[in-house]
Amino acid sequence: MTPHITTEVARPPNRQVSPADAVRAAQASLALLHELEASLEATQKAVLARDLARLDEGTREQIRLEQAFREQWTQCRTLCQETPASSSLPIPLEPRCAAELRTAATHVLDHVRVQAALLIRAQRSLRMLASLAGRTELSYRPRAADLQGCPPSFPTAPGDESLCRV
Amino acid sequence: MSSLNASLATALSGLMADQGALETTSNNVANANTPGYSREVPVLVTSDPLVVGPLTFGTGVTLQSIESIRDPILESQIQQETQTQGQSDAQVSALQQAQVSFSNNSNDIGTAISNFFASLNQLSASPSDLSVRQGVLTAANNLATSFNQVSDNLTQQRTNLGLSVVQTVGQINQLTQQIAQLNGEISNLENVGQSAGTFIDQRTQLIDQLSSLVDVSVIQSDNSLTLTTASGTALVAGQQSFQLQTQLSSSGQQDVFAQGNDITSTIVSGQLGGLLQARDQQIPAIQNQLDTLAAGIANAVNNVQTNGYDLNGNPTGATDANGNPQNPVYLFNPPPASGTGAAASLSVAITDPSLIAASSDGTPGSNGNAEAMYALSSQAIIAGQSPTDYYSGIVANVGNMTSNATAEQNASNLVLQQLNDQRASVSGVSLDEEAANMIQYQQAYAASAQVITAVNDMMYAVINMTTLTG
Numbered sequence: 001m002t003p004h005i006t007t008e009v010a011r012p013p014n015r016q017v018s019p020a021d022a023v024r025a026a027q028a029s030l031a032l033l034h035e036l037e038a039s040l041e042a043t044q045k046a047v048l049a050r051d052l053a054r055l056d057e058g059t060r061e062q063i064r065l066e067q068a069f070r071e072q073w074t075q076c077r078t079l080c081q082e083t084p085a086s087s088s089l090p091i092p093l094e095p096r097c098a099a100e101l102r103t104a105a106t107h108v109l110d111h112v113r114v115q116a117a118l119l120i121r122a123q124r125s126l127r128m129l130a131s132l133a134g135r136t137e138l139s140y141r142p143r144a145a146d147l148q149g150c151p152p153s154f155p156t157a158p159g160d161e162s163l164c165r166v
Numbered sequence: 167m168s169s170l171n172a173s174l175a176t177a178l179s180g181l182m183a184d185q186g187a188l189e190t191t192s193n194n195v196a197n198a199n200t201p202g203y204s205r206e207v208p209v210l211v212t213s214d215p216l217v218v219g220p221l222t223f224g225t226g227v228t229l230q231s232i233e234s235i236r237d238p239i240l241e242s243q244i245q246q247e248t249q250t251q252g253q254s255d256a257q258v259s260a261l262q263q264a265q266v267s268f269s270n271n272s273n274d275i276g277t278a279i280s281n282f283f284a285s286l287n288q289l290s291a292s293p294s295d296l297s298v299r300q301g302v303l304t305a306a307n308n309l310a311t312s313f314n315q316v317s318d319n320l321t322q323q324r325t326n327l328g329l330s331v332v333q334t335v336g337q338i339n340q341l342t343q344q345i346a347q348l349n350g351e352i353s354n355l356e357n358v359g360q361s362a363g364t365f366i367d368q369r370t371q372l373i374d375q376l377s378s379l380v381d382v383s384v385i386q387s388d389n390s391l392t393l394t395t396a397s398g399t400a401l402v403a404g405q406q407s408f409q410l411q412t413q414l415s416s417s418g419q420q421d422v423f424a425q426g427n428d429i430t431s432t433i434v435s436g437q438l439g440g441l442l443q444a445r446d447q448q449i450p451a452i453q454n455q456l457d458t459l460a461a462g463i464a465n466a467v468n469n470v471q472t473n474g475y476d477l478n479g480n481p482t483g484a485t486d487a488n489g490n491p492q493n494p495v496y497l498f499n500p501p502p503a504s505g506t507g508a509a510a511s512l513s514v515a516i517t518d519p520s521l522i523a524a525s526s527d528g529t530p531g532s533n534g535n536a537e538a539m540y541a542l543s544s545q546a547i548i549a550g551q552s553p554t555d556y557y558s559g560i561v562a563n564v565g566n567m568t569s570n571a572t573a574e575q576n577a578s579n580l581v582l583q584q585l586n587d588q589r590a591s592v593s594g595v596s597l598d599e600e601a602a603n604m605i606q607y608q609q610a611y612a613a614s615a616q617v618i619t620a621v622n623d624m625m626y627a628v629i630n631m632t633t634l635t636g
Contacts, residue, residue, distance in 0.1 A: 109569070
């Protein structure tokens with residue numbers, strides 16, 4: 001199962017789009033995807049090592065790369081829409097280049113899925129540790145601190161100081 | 167009171183303790199590559215001192231116990247992750263098999279749908295051509311066969327998953343029996359104050375294996391261990407194991423029972439959870455979508471078919487005086503009203519190509535109805551989508567489920583690798599450390615032996631002194 005990629009070509013106004021422009025645009029996208037893939041690999045290691053600083057840094061980088069990627073495709077679409085219907089756009093990419101793009105996109109998607117799965121596990125593991133490190137007299141009732149601004153309908157036991165009172 | 171004999175006994179305790187410690191090191195080195203082995207450390211404590219008047223004399227050393235080094239939190243995390251891994255392994259395997267039925271080939275449903283509507287397009291161009299009409303019937307048959315095959319494959323896969331459920335339950339029963347037996351041996355040893363490290367290692371390994379099969383919660387009390395499923399079904403309580411059973415349900419599937427209660431829906435993790443989810447949720451969901459598609463196409467085509475005229479000018483949806491249909495001529499046998507089983511039972515209702523209602527006015531050259539049938543290919547006739555789009559949705563859905571399960575599997579592998587490395591650093595044997603310990607115990611042993619030699623010499627002197635004076 002590979003995501004479908006329609007490759008449209010960004011072209012400067014008043015200039016005919018050439019196949020070379022298409023290849024350049026594809027290569028730029030490919031570079032961004034490779035960068036994103038490398039960044040995701042790094043953050044996977046950070047999640048495993050519980051290295052929050054590296055994870056934070058990697059996430060910021062991924063947001064930047066995702067925005068750059070999105071901008072590039074938006075620009076391509078805008079230019080293509082302005083092109084007269086008789087235009088030959090989108091220029092078909094050569095199969096090898098299109099396959100590379102598809103593969104890179106699939107890798108990114110796979111890494112994102114693994115990253116999400118790892119983050120869920122990290123969260124679960126941290127919750128478990130938090131429970132173990134919690135008070136020995138922990139009950140199933142929510143702590144008062146967790147109930148700041150809790151809805152008035154929340155059931156409170158009379159005389160229980162640990163519960164939120166509204 | 168201090169005496170040479172007391173010194174001898176003290177030195178002897180050193181010899182015994184160092185010998186025991188060396189034995190522990192020797193065992194660690196021997197098991198350096200044994201999977202699941204937790205390194206052991208000797209616990210040396212000072213023997214109770216002897217108080218004589220104002221003086222307190224030490225009485226040597228005691229090898230109190232041999233402890234295995236384990237991290238219970240780490241063990242618990244490994245068991246939890248092993249359950250997730252078992253679950254995703256089972257799901258990936260099942261979904262990859264299901265995905266094969268939807269792979270792009272000349273017989274897949276997507277191609278059969280395209281070919282069927284292409285044949286209707288040809289019919290609209292040559293409505294009275296019998297060979298073209300035969301082509302429509304052939305394409306309709308191919309479409310029905312594609313649906314039947316994929317549906318049969320999925321049903322067969324569910325049956326196979328049911329057999330795997332039975333096998334897995336058998337493995338679970340075997341493991342719980344072994345764990346209960348080990349619980350007994352561990353309890354017996356600990357009751358007499360002996361170390362049960364080796365048996366605990368074996369039990370931990372068995373619990374790891376069990377975790378990969380079913381969701382296990384471990385409850386450790388002072389002298390006993392209880393295993394339950396996540397929903398609280400007892401598997402092992404001390405030295406007693408509780409067997410799970412499988413039983414054929416009314417739906418024809420093997421369900422899991424514990425002490426007479428059906429617990430199938432409560433098993434959510436481990437290989438068994440993965441098998442049950444694939445069998446009872448994921449594959450049936452795909453089958454439902456296929457049924458919707460098959461029923462949607464059959465009903466839509468039949469509706470148009472019964473609104474036209476066959477090659478001989480006869481209405482295919484003839485009605486009586488009250489407007490009720492009488493012996494309508496369908497192209498596909500009508501699917502069940504609920505839609506369930508539509509893909510498995512889809513079949514072509516006619517064999518005579520002249521019965522296809524291509525004409526909308528009864529004249530042989532009319533193609534109005536054939537065009538209407540062809541137009542269905544782009545109409546939103548199935549849940550607001552065209553047949554091809556709906557089928558693409560099914561394929562994407564199967565691919566998505568497979569990719570998600572694969573991602574879960576990869577994540578589990580990564581996390582388990584990490585956790586196992588951590589366990590190795592805590593419980594694994596470091597040969598360098600053991601070599602250092604060995605030298606330390608060897609030197610201490612030699613020193614104690616030296617003390618004994620010295621005491622021996624002193625005793626000899628005392629004996630000689632007695633001889634001379636005597």
